[in-house]
Amino acid sequence: MAQIQRFIPMLAYDDAPAAITWLCEAFGFEEGFRYDMPDGQVGHAELGLGGQVFNLASTWRAAGMASPRDLPGRHGQILCTVDDVDAHYERARAAGATIAAVPVDQDYGARNYRAVDLEGHRWIFQGPMPDAG
Numbered sequence: 001m002a003q004i005q006r007f008i009p010m011l012a013y014d015d016a017p018a019a020i021t022w023l024c025e026a027f028g029f030e031e032g033f034r035y036d037m038p039d040g041q042v043g044h045a046e047l048g049l050g051g052q053v054f055n056l057a058s059t060w061r062a063a064g065m066a067s068p069r070d071l072p073g074r075h076g077q078i079l080c081t082v083d084d085v086d087a088h089y090e091r092a093r094a095a096g097a098t099i100a101a102v103p104v105d106q107d108y109g110a111r112n113y114r115a116v117d118l119e120g121h122r123w124i125f126q127g128p129m130p131d132a133g
Contacts, residue, residue: 009054009078012065013119016042016058022118023047026095027080027125028088049080068120077114077122085111085127092125105129 013019020042023029029047037043041058048054059067068075082088085103092115093099100114100122112126 005052011054011056011078011121012059012067013042013056014059014067014069015119016045016056019056019117019119020045020047022095026092026097026117027115027123028082028091049082054078071120077124079124079126082125082127085113085125086130088125088127089113089115 017036017040020031020034024031024047027049029049032046032048032053034045035043037058043057045056046053047056057065059065059070089099089103096118098116100116101112103111103113105111106129109129110126111129112124115123115125117123
């Protein structure tokens with residue numbers, strides 16, 4: 001039996017259609033489902049990587065959903081596991097991601113880097129450390 005994903009981040013973007021395109025290009029996510037509203041906003045979309053998903057939608061200020069660019073500071077980060085941190089970093093950098101920290105081996109046995117997307121959500125991409133042998 002497949003494990004059900006129990007926590008699913010839901011992110012808001014001022015320009016959700018552009019964010020979907022950029023996130024797929026820069027971070028390698030795949031668009032699974034998308035519900036476009038008649039006014040061009042995205043009511044709901046699911047992007048995934050390696051069988052795990054997160055949701056996003058256009059900002060909905062009446063319900064308190066704002067883009068990080070409207071906030072005075074970072075409200076959180078999204079941690080995403082990838083197979084090859086260095087290759088992922090190069091892809092994100094080439095697509096114009098703002099790199100907050102380059103790939104580094106961590107004392108707890110993982111390698112990661114941090115990037116900020118086009119509207120200010122901060123992502124940590126983490127994977128195994130390269131073999132030292």
